[in-house]
Amino acid sequence: MLDIKRIRNDFEATKERLGTRGVAAEELDHLKALDENRRELIQKSEHLKKHRNEVSADIAEKKRNKEDAQDAIAAMKKVGAEIKAIDADLELLEEQVNAVAAGLPNLPHPSIPVGADEESNIEVRKWGKPTEFDFEPQPHWDLGTSLGILDFERGAKVARSRFLFYRGLGARLERALYNFMLDLHITEHDYEEIIPPYLANDDALYGTGQFPKFKEDVFQIKNQPLTLIPTAEVPLTNFYQNEILEEKDLPKYFTALSPSFRSEAGSAGRDTRGLIRLHQFNKVEMVKFAKPEDSYDELEKMTNNAEDILQKLGLPYRVILLSTGDTGFAAAKTYDLEVWIPAQNTYREISSCSNTEDFQARRAMIRYRKESDGKVDYLHTLNGSGLAVGRTVAALMENYQQKDGSIKIPEVLVPYMGGVKEIRRT
């Protein structure tokens, strides 16, 4: 949520910046008109309420003195009705203001490239070189199926397409990876380990920005006000929903493994095979609560934390700075990490690290009390994947495949695999 006062006071500049994210100018003009209307009604209503409070005090006084107050009561009856009518209009208007305001994306950070889509993204850096093979590398779904460690057919049978069973060393590999990731974050990167709820209510989803605009992207529980989380960012960020933190306690770092459930509406036909695009996948998430002045340093650190995992696993990747048009709804600035996927001969997103500044904090009412003057202000929230586990399995299988279709296990994972050094057909 953007600050309505900021939109009001810096109207033209805000309009222009949101324009780079595809927000129509008319939408802001509409918002401005609604806001002016709203403030007018607030003043009307509050004047009447002031009047009512004063007269009510008089009535109380008269009653105590056993005097007659019928005239005043009759007059206030009318005023009461008037207030009710104005407040009803006001409520309607506020709903409209909120509906427009809640649908506006975050303001893009000045450092990010302006552009309509991913064409304008910038490659910031690259680590490693695309893996070279002296044979034709297989896609991970073929490797996984022939090794008997990934079973997509039965996943579709039991749930539907885009679900799978991991079996045997496949399941173990997934578990090894997320344990490795969590251990790294809690021992070397100072995150606190969390196990969050995997269902969240509407307030939480509103807080992080999924609701009201992106309801189609999630699975909601029938007859319950609960939704399967599309990312652990939702419960982790909302951990401090409606709370005021002390400045000395910032920054706070949380990490959690969770399944992520996504309906993938509108992506029919894209990445239909393999582990790249599923309705349910595991992800280790990182979330930070930071002071505004530190949040961009924290974003760099968080991105490095995610990179650290890829480096230790020896997976080649590049870091992409997203353009205004490609940046997600809640984010002011986002780095994507893209890992090399040999069979597709391309880099694919495996992590996304964002600073949402006070956009989510404003929605979820997460604030902190400043040491200097004791005043309360919104803090900044950040989130990043560290990493998407399923896609890491895919990248690892493809980059570490050997000519005979077996898969080598990287050094750092061997202890997590109980000493297993490679996965081969038995």
Added chain:
RNA sequence: GGAGAAUUGUCCGAGUGGCUUAAGGAGCACGCUUGGAAAGCGUGUAUACGGUUUUCCGUAUCGAGGGUUCGAAUCCCUCAUUCUCCUCCA
């Protein structure tokens, strides 16, 4: 799932329709007092929105949302959470 109790400010806690503008206490901040400290005394101590602007003024907020009333912390309804007991269960 069933029965009962509770939810008031940073914390404790009073408050069953109007002298409550939420008593009282604790904590915290500042000041007075002191050689210094403690005690004591005094002053202050929320958030949001609107108006004004570097001061103020107003409105709202007593778990959340509705209702009754000229007027609600207080009465009514719905919901949430917590606790106790029963039931069930990993």
